[in-house]
Amino acid sequence: MNIKLGTNAYGKNAVNLSKIIRHADHHEFRQVSVNVALEGDFDTAHTLGDNAKILPTDTQKNTVYVLAKEHFTNTIEEFGLHLANHFISNNPQVSKARIEILEHTWQRMAFDGAAHTHSFTGGSTEKRRTLITQTAAGAQVSSGLQDLLLLKTTDSGFENYIKDQYTVLKETSDRILATKCEATWEYTTTDLDxxxxxxxxxxxxxxTFAHHKSLSVQQTLYAIGEQILLANDVVKEVSLIMPNKHHIPFNLEQFGMENKNEVFMATDEPFGYITGTVVRE
Amino acid sequence: MNIKLGTNAYGKNAVNLSKIIRHADHHEFRQVSVNVALEGDFDTAHTLGDNAKILPTDTQKNTVYVLAKEHFTNTIEEFGLHLANHFISNNPQVSKARIEILEHTWQRMAFDGAAHTHSFTGGSTEKRRTLITQTAAGAQVSSGLQDLLLLKTTDSGFENYIKDQYTVLKETSDRILATKCEATWEYTTTDLDxxxxxxxxxxxxxxTFAHHKSLSVQQTLYAIGEQILLANDVVKEVSLIMPNKHHIPFNLEQFGMENKNEVFMATDEPFGYITGTVVRE
Amino acid sequence: MNIKLGTNAYGKNAVNLSKIIRHADHHEFRQVSVNVALEGDFDTAHTLGDNAKILPTDTQKNTVYVLAKEHFTNTIEEFGLHLANHFISNNPQVSKARIEILEHTWQRMAFDGAAHTHSFTGGSTEKRRTLITQTAAGAQVSSGLQDLLLLKTTDSGFENYIKDQYTVLKETSDRILATKCEATWEYTTTDLDxxxxxxxxxxxxxxTFAHHKSLSVQQTLYAIGEQILLANDVVKEVSLIMPNKHHIPFNLEQFGMENKNEVFMATDEPFGYITGTVVRE
Amino acid sequence: MNIKLGTNAYGKNAVNLSKIIRHADHHEFRQVSVNVALEGDFDTAHTLGDNAKILPTDTQKNTVYVLAKEHFTNTIEEFGLHLANHFISNNPQVSKARIEILEHTWQRMAFDGAAHTHSFTGGSTEKRRTLITQTAAGAQVSSGLQDLLLLKTTDSGFENYIKDQYTVLKETSDRILATKCEATWEYTTTDLDxxxxxxxxxxxxxxTFAHHKSLSVQQTLYAIGEQILLANDVVKEVSLIMPNKHHIPFNLEQFGMENKNEVFMATDEPFGYITGTVVRE
Structure with missing residues (x-):
């Protein structure tokens, strides 16, 4: 029985790049982290140690910085498309280039209602991101966000579920619903705003998260995906990851008090982990 | 030569507590992490294993949740003062109680300019915090913030420093200044807004960070501390930790291009670490 | 165009479980983290909020702890198989159960060559893990490890690669090769030691890592995969993730000294990211 | 009321340095992270932005790498003493230099009992460390370790503590005792092995941890400190930080089973936090 190389890829990860875009009367500041991954004809690199078709990851890193000068002037999607196209166009041995870009948020400072020209505070934990996949057949863009903390203090319950011999969870029609949302949507085109x-x-x-009366995380997840598809023809499908960040009512009753859904223990682990993709038929 | 117990303390850390404060037409949501530390007459616990003067850390944790019901209704400083006072008043063996509270930021969602009644997004990495220290002599409050990312794209330089045999850094009159600021200020009183x-x-x-023309991180640090003291009689002293989050111009010249302070490598390590306390004479 | 639910799953993650296995003259100590994920007939939970087919993640968590009492006595693979079988057998609405188990390493203390009966130190960052996937058709076991730091100080080079306009990397026949290895291999059977x-x-x-003369990370990765397949008939395929943990020679020449491959800067980001699967034809 | 600069320091942190020490028939590999902090006459840097007395942190970083070539050949303590002395001797404006060094553990691979000449696996999470403090009066060395996970499955209890209105913890004469130990000891001399x-x-x-019959974390902490002082005349005092890493018996009784101290939930937060210094009278 013979042995051979299967799926493989290589590239540079965590190319941390910041850019000042200088306008006449103010500066923009952008900060991204770029991952490059290349697939292609790399069999002899693996089997023989022949690097003749290997573009070093150090070169990939330099390319990201160099191309940022002229081509990172707008969205991460446009920059990513330019990068993917560069690697595909200049490397015949590469059959697929994947460019992932994660953007950190910065917020312009304002004082007495006036935006400051060049000072910023770090934004939220939320990050915008995109994944560009390019082959000879063209480019595909998925965009999304991650680490978006969402919480609602009511309009969420969890009832009428299966009870087996290991179930002790109490049904509730009013609980905190909190998640650290990761959303990815695939665009049908690369030609859009x-x-x-x-x-x-x-x-x-x-x-949707705010206005939905949630009967479960699953139902909220689906409602969000459905709404995104209904309102955006350019979106082919939406994947959502919604871990349940539990806020568990503290047992005040053991101390002779009532907990009217006021005081909670916020716990990190273990956590419910709900994932789903909503698609068009 | 005899051996004995020196400085010591014990308590419960990371008591993660969230609270819904229910108003007629909207909910507030607060999330904090509380550390309790007690000092006192604990010698025999250490030397004999006699726990007669030990209030279990599990009890401390319960106390935080129970007291939150009625007493965490306003600032973390007021809640912390209540907790410190509880532990001092009820435990004669405790000579000093320290309560640290870290508050996570949540932002109320808004749609078309209208604040939502009960939905929130996670705020920035920045956290507000306080440290209450209480003894028989009274309570002392230090407050502050941490993980506040600050960045300015200009009005910052670093020149005219010592050059020794290991110096290669180039002087610059225009660089990015970025930091993850930690600030702690000590109040002269516990009776304030x-x-x-x-x-x-x-x-x-x-x-001050935004408007200062910075000749060094040190100078910016001092200017911030000075301004806080000048503007706030109730502040006794200010301590600042301002690591230098380096954004290093990428060497485009090696590829025949000019980097007009546009494209930077953002690096995490190593990093400059600048600390200082600004005090009143 | 209609909208519907696509791929989806839910379960409890990070069920952190420790166990003492008590023998007559010594104790074993085991610590694992378990993720449960269920796939199946959950459409109405998403679309209608009907939880009639939802086994709560809290119940899944309890199940893990309860079944650990009798069934976590040996390898994580055997415990995982038992858990997967439990969820499939007792829940007709579940078409696939995935159980991931990560095991933390603990090392028994020894003094003067004698193993201690009940004291342990935390082991390395390396973790053993398994993924059990069970459907009506049977169970599949993938096992592996993660966070295994590997480093060799010589017998590694990188030469004869593509040089384009953005390449400045110098070729080297002697460099440090370091990685944080993640390996996953799929077994052909569930009936093995x-x-x-x-x-x-x-x-x-x-x-293989130690003895291979490495011409690239890719070549080392392939050699490892090939060797595992050659030596183990029960392994169907091996996937390896081998990020390049760069140790970059420090430029001593600028200070009039020579760096004979002695002094290095260890950097975390950016990093090369090399992945590959080695399969049987 | 005037405002002035109080305590302050600056330096470079996280100078990540690795070194190959090349012997005739094998290589040693060492990896450390160095923090440099300088105190001294830096008032005008803060108040005027005058950098004439500021040795850039970039120069400090270079100095660490350069001096490592000849002077990092033995313990981190000896390397640290050399670095501290360099900064004090060459910078009259510096009144105190602090050098902290953290060493990562690497273990030489062995096959069939034979040590490999140049291949290593990453060691445990435990790290050895030292802090050198040097002034005109001389140098002081504190050494220690951190992130040492310790666990014993028996010979640990917690009983006879205070019960107040918020106490629900059950007394136990047999529990898991686990901690992530941080220990720091101050040497009386710099002239030792x-x-x-x-x-x-x-x-x-x-x-001591293994053999002590623990009545509380406090008692174990003290016993460790005492034993270190009794056995080592060169140690002036020992500080220990021993967070209680709780392993909580899972409630099997609710499911009609008995938990004979077998199955535990391992929790990270909240956690008991026990600190103490043991000194000589």
Whole structure:
């Protein structure tokens, strides 16, 4: 029985890049982390140690910085498309280039209502991101966000579930629903207004989370995915990861008090982990 | 030569507590992490294993949750003072109680300009915090913040420093200044408007960072501390930790291009670490 | 165009479980983290909020602890198989159960060559792990390890790669090769000695890393995968993730000294990221 | 009321350095992280932005790498003393230099009992460390370790503590005792065999932990400190931080089973936090 190379890829991860975009009267500041991964004809690198078709990951890193000068002027999607195209166009041995970009949020400082020209505070834990996949057949863009903390203090319950011999959880019609949301949506085209579309989808997500009467995390997840698809023809499908960040009512009754859904223990582990993709038929 | 117990303390750390404060037409949501530390007459616990004067850390944890019901309704400083007082008043063997509270930020969602009644997104990495220290002589409050990312794209330089045989750093009159700021200030009194004072000091910090023409991190640090003291009689001294989060210009010249302070490598390690306390004479 | 639920799963993650296995003259101590994920007929939970087919993640957690009492007595693979079978057998709505178990290493203390009966130190960052996937068709076991730091100080080079306009990396026939290895191998059967097989494969991995003359990370990765397959008929395929943990020679030449491959800067980011699967034809 | 600079320091942190020490027939590999902090006459840097007395942190970093070539050949204590002396001797404006060094553990691979000449696996989470403080009056060395996970499955209890209105914890004469130990000891001299002394103290610590019948974490902490002082005249005092890593018996009784101290939930937060210094009278 013979042995051979299967799926493989290589590239540079965590290329941490910041950029000042200098306008006449103010500066923009952008900070991203870029991952490059290349797939292609790399069999002899693995089997013979022949590096003739290997573009070093150090070169990939340099390429990201160099191309950022002229081509990182707008959305991470446009920068990513440019990077993917560069690697595919200049490397015949590469059959697929994947560019992942994660953008850190910075917020412009304001004083007495006036935006400051060049000072910023770090934004939230939330990060915008994109994944560009390019082959000879063209490019595909998935965009999304991660580490978005969402919480609602009511309009969430969990009832009527299976009870087996190991079930002690109490049903509740009123609990905290909290998650650290990760959302990824696949676009049907690369020719669109990535900035406006991103913000429209993000608002859909927040609005659905806030206004939905949740009977379970699953139901909220589906409602968010459905709403994004209904409102955005350019989205082919949506994947959501919604871990349940539990806030467990503290047992005040043992001390002769009542906990009217006021005081909670916030726990990190263990946690419910709910994932789902919502698609078009 | 005899051996004996020196400085010691014990308590419960990371008591993660969340609270819904229910108003008629909207909910507030607060999330904190509380550390309790007690000092006192614990010699025989150490030397004999006699626990007669030990209030279990599990009890300390319960106490935090129980007292939160009625007493965590306002600032973390007021809640901390209540907790410290509880432990001192009820435990004669305790000579000093230290309560540290770290508050996570949550932001109320808004849609079309209207604040939502019960939905929130996680805020920034920045956390507000306080340390209450109480003895028989009374309570002392230090407040502050941590993990506040600050960045300015200009009005910062570093020149005219010592050059020795190991110096290769190039002087610059225009660089990015970025830090993950930790600030701690000691109040002269426990009788003040903790909420308003906190926000006034935080604004001072941001305003000075943004408007100062920085010749070094040290100078910016001092300017922030000085401004906080000048503007706030109730502050006795200010300690600042301002690591230098380096953004290093990428060497585009090696590829025949010019880097007009546009493209930077953001690095985490190693990092400059600048600390200082600004005091009143 | 209609919208529907696609791939989805839910379960409890990070069920942190420790166990004392009590023998007459000594104790064993085991610590694992278990993730449970269920797939199945959950459409109405998503679309209608009907939880009639939902086994709560809290119940899943309890099940893990309860079944550990009698069934976590040997390898994580055997415990995982028991858990997967439990969820499949008792829940007709579940079509697939996935059980991931990560085991922390603890080392028994020894004094003057004598093993202590009940005291342990935490082991390395390395963790053993398994993933059990069970459907009506049977169970599949993948095992592996993660966070295994490997480093060799010589017998590693990187030469004869592509040089394009952005390449500045210097070729070297002698560099440090270091990685944080993640390895996953799929077994052809569930009926084997998981303990002995694991250790045999792990030794193969270490031995190949140590003795291979590396011309690239890719070549080393392939050599490891190939050796594991050659030596273990019960392994169907091996996937390896071998990030390049760079140790970059410090430029002593700028200070008039020579760096004979002695002094290095250890960097975390950016890093090369090399992945590959080695399979049987 | 005037405002002035109080305590302050600056330096470079996280100078991540690795070194190959090349012997005729084998290589040693060492990896450390160095923090440099300088105190001294830096008032005008803060108040005027005058950098004339500021040795850049970038220069400090270079100095660490350069001096490692010749002077990091033995213990971290000896390397640290050399670094501290360099900064004090060459910088009259510096009144105190603090050098902290953290050493990562690597273990030489062995096959069939034979040590490999140049291949290593990453060691445990435990790290050895030292802090050198040098002024005109001389140098002071504190050494220690951190992130040492210790666990015993029996010979530990917690009973006869205070019960107040918020106490629900049950007394136990047999529990798991686990901690992530941090130990720091101050030497009376800089003229000693740092390597042998370190290992002797570490063994004392482990031996006491293993053999002590623990009535509380406090008692174990004190016993360890006492034993280190009794056995090592060169140690002036010992500080220990011993967070209680709780392993809580899982409630099997609710499911009709008995938990004979077998199955535990391992929790990270909240956690008991026990600290103490043991000194000579």
């Amino acid at each position: 990535f900035e406006a579309t991103y913000h429209k989808i993000r608002t859909s997500l927040l609005h | 903790f909420e308003a004072t906190y926000h006034k000091i935080r604004t001072s910090l941001l305003h | 998981f303990e002995a097989t694991y250790h045999k494969i792990r030794t193969s991995l270490l031995h | 740092f390597e042998a002394t370190y290992h002797k103290i570490r063994t004392s610590l482990l031996h």
